[in-house]
Amino acid sequence: MLNILKNRFEQGYRTSRYPKEKIEPTSRYRGLPKINSEAPSDMVMQCADACPQNAIDPQNKMIDMGRCVFCGTCERLSEGRFVSFSRNFELAVSMKENLLTDGSLPALSLHARQNFKSLFGRSLQLRQISAAGCNACEADLNVLATPFFDMARFGINFVASPRHADGIVVTGPISRNMKTALLKTYEAVPSPKVVIAAGSCSLTGGPFRGSPEVSPGLDSLLPVDLFIPGCPPHPLTYLHALLTYFK
Amino acid sequence: MKSEFKQIANGKAIARDIIPHLAFDEFTHEVLTIVGEGGKIVQYFAYADGSAVNLLAVLRTDKRLLAAGCDVPKNYPAFSAQYEPFHLFEREIAEQFGIRPEGHPWLKMVRYHANSRGVSDVFGNNYSQDIPGNYNYYSVEGRDIHEVAVGPVHAGVIEPGHFRFNCIGERVLHLEIQLGYQHRGVEDLLCNADVKRLPVITEGIAGDTAIGNSLCMAQAFEGLAYMRPDAGARIIRTIALELERIANHLGDLGALSGDVAFLPVANYCGRMRGDFLNMTLLLCGNRFGKGLVRPGGVCFPLTDENRKTITERINELKPQVEHVIGLLFSTHSVLSRFEKCGTVSRLDAEKLGLVGPAARACGISYDARRSFPSEHYRLLDINENVEFTGDVYARAKLRADEILQSISIIQSLLKNHIKTECVVRGSIHPAPSSLVVTINEAWRGELSHCVLTDAAGRILRYKIKDPSFHNWNGLAMALRDTGISDFPLNNKSFNLSYCGFDL
Ligand code: SF4
Ligand code: SF4
Numbered sequence: 001m002l003n004i005l006k007n008r009f010e011q012g013y014r015t016s017r018y019p020k021e022k023i024e025p026t027s028r029y030r031g032l033p034k035i036n037s038e039a040p041s042d043m044v045m046q047c048a049d050a051c052p053q054n055a056i057d058p059q060n061k062m063i064d065m066g067r068c069v070f071c072g073t074c075e076r077l078s079e080g081r082f083v084s085f086s087r088n089f090e091l092a093v094s095m096k097e098n099l100l101t102d103g104s105l106p107a108l109s110l111h112a113r114q115n116f117k118s119l120f121g122r123s124l125q126l127r128q129i130s131a132a133g134c135n136a137c138e139a140d141l142n143v144l145a146t147p148f149f150d151m152a153r154f155g156i157n158f159v160a161s162p163r164h165a166d167g168i169v170v171t172g173p174i175s176r177n178m179k180t181a182l183l184k185t186y187e188a189v190p191s192p193k194v195v196i197a198a199g200s201c202s203l204t205g206g207p208f209r210g211s212p213e214v215s216p217g218l219d220s221l222l223p224v225d226l227f228i229p230g231c232p233p234h235p236l237t238y239l240h241a242l243l244t245y246f247k
Numbered sequence: 248m249k250s251e252f253k254q255i256a257n258g259k260a261i262a263r264d265i266i267p268h269l270a271f272d273e274f275t276h277e278v279l280t281i282v283g284e285g286g287k288i289v290q291y292f293a294y295a296d297g298s299a300v301n302l303l304a305v306l307r308t309d310k311r312l313l314a315a316g317c318d319v320p321k322n323y324p325a326f327s328a329q330y331e332p333f334h335l336f337e338r339e340i341a342e343q344f345g346i347r348p349e350g351h352p353w354l355k356m357v358r359y360h361a362n363s364r365g366v367s368d369v370f371g372n373n374y375s376q377d378i379p380g381n382y383n384y385y386s387v388e389g390r391d392i393h394e395v396a397v398g399p400v401h402a403g404v405i406e407p408g409h410f411r412f413n414c415i416g417e418r419v420l421h422l423e424i425q426l427g428y429q430h431r432g433v434e435d436l437l438c439n440a441d442v443k444r445l446p447v448i449t450e451g452i453a454g455d456t457a458i459g460n461s462l463c464m465a466q467a468f469e470g471l472a473y474m475r476p477d478a479g480a481r482i483i484r485t486i487a488l489e490l491e492r493i494a495n496h497l498g499d500l501g502a503l504s505g506d507v508a509f510l511p512v513a514n515y516c517g518r519m520r521g522d523f524l525n526m527t528l529l530l531c532g533n534r535f536g537k538g539l540v541r542p543g544g545v546c547f548p549l550t551d552e553n554r555k556t557i558t559e560r561i562n563e564l565k566p567q568v569e570h571v572i573g574l575l576f577s578t579h580s581v582l583s584r585f586e587k588c589g590t591v592s593r594l595d596a597e598k599l600g601l602v603g604p605a606a607r608a609c610g611i612s613y614d615a616r617r618s619f620p621s622e623h624y625r626l627l628d629i630n631e632n633v634e635f636t637g638d639v640y641a642r643a644k645l646r647a648d649e650i651l652q653s654i655s656i657i658q659s660l661l662k663n664h665i666k667t668e669c670v671v672r673g674s675i676h677p678a679p680s681s682l683v684v685t686i687n688e689a690w691r692g693e694l695s696h697c698v699l700t701d702a703a704g705r706i707l708r709y710k711i712k713d714p715s716f717h718n719w720n721g722l723a724m725a726l727r728d729t730g731i732s733d734f735p736l737n738n739k740s741f742n743l744s745y746c747g748f749d750l
Contacts, residue, residue: 007574028532052447071538128404132429136454136535142404146517160402177378177428181399207451213432
């Protein structure tokens with residue numbers, strides 16, 4: 001017993017005060033890209049060529065955050081003069097076309113569906129479905145339940161049964177072998193329901209795009225309400241998306 | 248022992264024509280002799296070269312890696328009929344290349360996909376039907392037997408897989424594990440995709456082993472290009488692999504504690520795991536280490552300032568970790584659930600060819616960091632870790648010991664200034680007609696990649712073997728005669744990879 005109390009004392013209180021207080025991931029974290037539209041076109045071309053995800057549109061000098069895995073290659077190659085990544089983790093969008101960005105994003109809260117706010121603002125129960133996710137997206141969703149992020153204090157929880165859920169959060173590029181299970185789980189959620197695509201894989205196939213065993217993105221199968229970029233998205237990116245869209 | 252097999256070195260490329268290409272009978276004889284004398288399988292797979300289909304085996308004995316190949320004969324008698332560890336490898340060969348292992352004791356699909364040669368399917372499956380297709384799960388007959396089917400979608404936030412229990416009352420007689428739901432066609436993609444994509448694809452094989460897999464990939468292409476990363480990069484990569492080990496082990500200890508309803512440790516471990524992931528974030532901007540390792544070195548330096556920050560954080564965390572582990576292993580209600588639960592005997596572990604902590608918990612001390620050291624491990628003295636009881640307790644205790652050991656390793660590596668020339672893109676220019684095998688001790692155990700190139704230096708075959716490929720059957724064994732309510736506990740104590748297995 002004494003041991004339990006000693007440990008309790010040592011561990012202290014750890015829950016973050018976000019969103020009441022601002023919080024910033026460490027300096028190397030790569031969040032919302034800043035794009036210099038004045039960058040010379042050969043530099044832009046070089047970055048577009050090197051980008052493993054072909055996420056850079058060199059003509060319009062934009063980045064497709066649906067494809068981008070935030071590997072940092074373009075930032076390194078251009079030494080920050082074409083692309084540099086900010087520490088802003090607020091990346092989610094509600095319309096797929098907004099994933100293609102010049103470095104600015106529309107305010108998510110303005111795009112949130114108002115009936116979702118009134119329906120789910122006080123309580124949001126989500127069923128997570130991993131459909132060939134690599135486990136990193138899943139892991140960083142899971143940590144939302146640990147003391148630091150403690151998502152339950154906002155009335156948001158992951159539930160075991162789709163019948164108890166208000167919506168689904170899908171990770172992974174939706175493999176051929178998971179497609180039916182995913183669709184069945186979706187059907188089992190009562191309407192009205194929310195569909196959230198989390199991570200580059202579920203947005204566009206991510207690193208696996210082009211493989212005949214995966215889909216080109218969740219929106220090819222279901223209507224998606226919220227797109228959360230990253231590989232994986234930082235837990236704060238998830239948290240911001242959920243709080244802004246539903247609260 | 249004189250062998251026809253060629254000794255190769257971890258991470259060193261060699262010309263393919265130096266690898267002995269044996270007649271099938273001779274190959275069989277050699278393979279079965281080596282394995283019969285205690286050798287283990289690192290890789291065993293088929294590959295197509297032009298119109299020919301060949302087999303390649305990479306085996307390990309104590310500290311030696313041995314390789315040889317052969318043509319696929321018309322009639323291929325299954326090695327698994329004699330030695331169990333071949334069992335999954337042969338099923339995989341059957342699935343990927345349509346080669347039927349005659350006399351295989353349990354010939355069923357592995358990941359449920361059509362073979363790459365377009366020949367008739369060994370399992371008689373029509374892949375437009377959903378998994379498991381033309382397969383009836385193993386079932387035990389008897390009046391009081393009942394079946395429990397779980398998954399593919401599980402209750403928690405975890406990856407999909409299907410578990411089929413045959414029980415009598417609460418007691419599990421047999422557990423069948425069907426995976427494949429996560430299959431993304433990674434090996435084929437690695438052969439066909441633009442080479443600039445390879446690092447990102449390998450980092451996505453299994454996110455919790457992003458460092459392990461990207462190390463195997465980077466070492467393979469460094470071997471194939473005859474380049475060597477500088478000493479600083481090797482140290483940073485070693486630190487990253489140990490951080491990955493700590494974060495995963497710590498997370499699992501927390502999950503184990505949560506499963507026996509001891510919530511203080513569950514919460515503390517969850518939080519501290521995050522602190523270690525954040526150190527990896529500090530290294531490279533990604534909590535799982537994606538983007539750090541590229542062929543030739545690392546993409547981010549470890550500056551003195553970072554070094555100081557990480558050292559301070561570790562110094563602060565170390566006593567907390569020690570105390571929480573102490574608390575976990577001194578709590579009677581925890582121990583009474585951990586001890587004698589899900590025991591795998593050493594004999595079974597040997598027979599199944601288990602690796603990593605799952606094997607070390609049964610007294611098999613093999614650790615690739617000691618036997619085939621890569622990176623900075625050559626210069627480190629890695630303790631031999633073993634437990635002998637083979638139960639949940641042993642698997643948990645072993646992981647706890649490894650956490651503390653990894654913390655010390657990192658502390659010692661952070662003592663001195665680390666200088667490295669960072670890689671900007673990480674070029675991939677493999678030598679033609681070559682073979683390379685890489686092995687690392689990832690947190691789940693022996694992880695290995697093998698790359699074969701063709702005469703033009705293109706990738707002919709990319710083979711990945713996750714430690715889980717050896718270990719899933721260990722979990723099935725652990726569940727025999729165990730209460731079904733102890734499944735979550737056993738599952739956590741192994742915590743095997745779905746996506747790393749499914750590829
Ligand atoms: S950070 Fe994104 S856009 Fe830049 S190279 Fe990597 S994947 Fe491409
Ligand atoms: S988006 Fe990245 S982290 Fe998420 S599942 Fe895909 S590969 Fe893994």
